Structure formats: structure tokens, C-alpha cells
Amino acid sequence: MNEKLLRVGTIYIPVTNVELSSEWYVNKLGAELSYKDEDKAILNFANQSIFLVKSQDNQSLNFYDIYGEERFSLTFEVNGLTALEALHSDFIKKEIKVGEIENRGHTGKNFVFYDLDGNKFDVWSELSPIFKEKYLISE
Template identity: 75%
Template structure:
């Protein structure tokens, strides 16, 4: 097969209250609301459509790793340490649940934050090389 998967276009996130979650993603993360009804909201964030889907209680994107630690399933990338520190400070100022900035032994630094349903997300200070080449072309 010569075809390939080109990109991740949509992520589905379980939420308990569609209206409250949509407001949170717009207010806290700067997402743009594209659609909302009683079962789902579609927000645009980080060049992706995110469906906030009404789910049963205690559902999340999180998983438990082999050491028993609850982990995130998505990492957002920002352009450098200054941007990472700005987001970290801004998220704390907005009253979000935010972890410390961490050195995980690889390039850059990271921190974890949660939405109002406890879905965990990671933020990394390094943009991927392919993304930089595509969006920051030299003139």
C-alpha cells in the first residue's frame, strides 16, 4: 500500500457536562467553539478538532502505566522554554490544576495540566522538527 495516514484530525474527549466543558476549553485554553448540542461540543484547538463528548461518570483519557502511575494521552507542543513558562504561569493564574515544570531527561521541559473532568494533558517546550519545517520556513 502506497497510501499513508497524514495527520490526526480529531480527538474525542469524555466530559460530564458538555456546556461547562466547552466553556472551560474556550476560556482556559483559547479554543474556538465550532458546534455544540446536548451530547457534544466541537472545539478547534492546536490545529485540530476536539470533540467533547458527554460520557458516563468517571471516564477519562487517562491510563495507568506499568508502574501504577496515572498518565496523560496527549502532549501539546509550544515553541520554547519561554512559551512553556508563560503557559505554566497563565494556567496557574487561571486556577487550573497544573503540575510542576519537569526535566524528564530528554530535550526540553514539560508540565501536566487537567481539565475540569480530570483529563490529563502534557505540554512540551519543543516543537517537532517536521512542524517547524512546515510552519516556520525561512524566507
Template identity: 70%
Template sequence: MNNKLLRVGTIYLPVTNVERSADWYESKLGAVVTYKDKDKAIINLADISFFLVKSAPEQNANFYDIYGDERFSLTFEVNGLKALETIYHDFHEKGVTIGVIENRGHIGRNFVFYDPDGNKFDVWSELSPSYKGRN
């Protein structure tokens, strides 16, 4: 028996309005809503289940580093710079709050985006080698 963690199955995100957030993730990011009630919604996005959980207005999934900079806790990957630029322009056209495409000094490029509750996410232009090998 192999006793190790195999994958991330579910990520929980705080939201103030479950209905609005589920609709936003579906219409802006292409998520599939599989369950919804007044306190939570389950969406599938990027091969992961996300639980959108009704939370207090001041809650979000971001954190601050030692220098006081707000950080995201999740990076989505796309397959190459062209894919990154395409999704960046798609998000812009859909009215998603986005940052600029950045060179952070490592391979590829990134940009950040926010959901309606201020949850901050990153998008990176490089697929992880283990994932790229599966496709």
C-alpha cells in the same frame, strides 16, 4: 496514489458536562467552539478538532502504565522554554490545575494540566522538527 495516514484530524474526549467543558476549553485554553449540543461539542485547539463527548462521570482519557502511574495520552508543544513558562503562568492565573515544570531527562521541559473532568494533558517546550519547518 499514496496510501498512508497523513494526520490526526479529530480527538475525542469524555466529559460529564458538555456546556461547562466547552466553556472551560474556550476561556482557559483559547479553544474555538464550532458546534455544541447537549451530547457533544466540537472545539478547535492547537490545529486539531476535539469532540467533547458526554460520558459517564468515571470516564476520562487517562490510562495507567504497568507501574500504576496515571498517564496522559496527548502532549501539546510550544516553541521553547520561555513559551512553556509563559503558558504555565497563564494557566496558573486562570486557575487551571497544573503540575510542576519537570526535567524528564530529555531535551526541553514539560508540565501536565487537567481539565474539569480529570483528563490529563502534557505540555512540552519543544516543537517537533517537521512542524517547526512549516512555520
């Protein structure tokens, strides 16, 4: 078999209130709402299809590593440190819960942010070279 997985098509995020969460993602992150009912919302942003799925309380994408540290499941990319700093500042102005910009010992810098249900996400200042090439993004 020579077939391989080509891309991630959809990401599912647990939320307790589809209406409030979809509004938050649209207003705070600039997502485009393409469908919504009482159990789910379909959003498009960051070149991805995201489903917000109504879940039970205390569900999230987060997990704990072997050291007991809460970890995120998704990292978003921006094009450079200036873009990271601008987005961080914008998130603070929009009253999104964010962490500090960090140097984690690898190329670029990162910060984390949280949605209304406590789903933890990461943002990295290094845009994938393949993505840059495909979409003709220059520095």
C-alpha cells in the same frame, strides 16, 4: 498499498457536562467553539479538531502504566522553554490544575494540566521541527 495515515484529524475527550467543559476549553485554553449540542461540542485549537463527548461519570483519557502511574494520552507542544514557562504561569493565573515544570531526562521540559473532568494533558517545550518548517515558525 502505498497509502499511509497522514494526520490525526479529530481527538475525542470524555466530559460529564458539555456546556461547562466547552466554556472551560474556550475560556481557559483559547479554543474556538464551532458546534455544540447537549451530547457534544466541537472545538478547534492547537491545530486540531477536538470533540468533547458527553460520557458517563469517571471516564477519562488517562490510563495507568505498568508501575501504577497515571499517564496522559496527549502532549501539546509550545515553541521553547520561555513559551512553556509563560503558559505554565498563565494556567496558574487561570486556576487550571497544573503540575510543576519537570525535566524528564530528554530534550526540553514538560508540565501536566487537567481539565474539569480530570483528563490529564502534557505540555512539552519542544515544537516539532516539521511543524516549524511547515508553518514557518522561527525561534
